[in-house]
Amino acid sequence: MSEKPRTINMLVVDDDSDIIAIARLGLRCSGHSVCGAKNVGEALTEIEKNKPDVVVTDLMLPGVSGIELVRIAYERGIPVYAMSGADYYEAPAREMGASGFIRKGSGVNIVHELERVVSGLKIPSVTVQAYPVAQLPTPEKVYG
Numbered sequence: 001m002s003e004k005p006r007t008i009n010m011l012v013v014d015d016d017s018d019i020i021a022i023a024r025l026g027l028r029c030s031g032h033s034v035c036g037a038k039n040v041g042e043a044l045t046e047i048e049k050n051k052p053d054v055v056v057t058d059l060m061l062p063g064v065s066g067i068e069l070v071r072i073a074y075e076r077g078i079p080v081y082a083m084s085g086a087d088y089y090e091a092p093a094r095e096m097g098a099s100g101f102i103r104k105g106s107g108v109n110i111v112h113e114l115e116r117v118v119s120g121l122k123i124p125s126v127t128v129q130a131y132p133v134a135q136l137p138t139p140e141k142v143y144g
Contacts, residue, residue, distance in 0.1 A: 008032040008118050009050060013043045013057035013069060014083070019110060023056075026111030032118060040064035044072070052078065056102065056117060059084040059093060071096040081117050 012023045012034055020036030027034050035050050037043040039061050046052070055073045059066035059082050066082065067089070073080035074097025082093035083102040090101040100120070102113045 008054065009052045010034045010114070010118070011037065011043060011046050011050065011052035011055045012114075013037045013040070013055065013061065013066065015039065015058065015061055019058070019104075022110055023114055027114055027118070030115065030118070038062075040066070040069045040072075043069055047073070047076070047078070054078065054117060055080040056083055056114060057081075058104070059089045060086070067092055067096055070098045073097070 008027075010023070010027065010032060012020050013036070014020055015038050017036075017038065020034070020038075024034040024036065035046050035052065037046050040063060043055070043057065047055070055069070055078055057066040057069045057073075057080065059070075061069075066084075070080050070082055070093050079099050080097060081100045081102060082089065082098040083104055084090075084093075085104045087103065093101060100117065102110075102117070104110070
């Protein structure tokens with residue numbers, strides 16, 4: 001038996017479309033999928049449609065705050081990470097259920113930070129059982 005790393009389905013919520021594009025490109029290279037949303041309304045639609053394994057959200061979004069999205073994702077049992085250029089948002093985000101905080105800004109490698117999120121997730125790997133072809137049961141043995 002061998003362990004096959006699980007592909008992570010991540011939702012990145014940011015009103016800066018460049019952040020979403022960078023996340024998509026960077027994590028796709030590692031075999032993960034990223035969907036994006038620019039506000040909380042779009043994020044809730046993506047959560048219902050794509051059932052992400054993890055949500056990473058900017059906290060300063062137009063309209064409804066990313067802090068509210070942290071609370072909603074946490075209540076639905078989805079691991080959620082907050083992202084902001086302002087450190088003072090970390091404590092409120094954690095109080096609402098954020099598992100971690102990513103500081104955005106000059107010199108921050110967003111893809112590296114998202115890879116750290118993925119590597120820290122406690123999502124089980126898929127176990128693959130490999131059988132030599134000669135050991136596979138025949139249809140007669142399976143169906144009698």
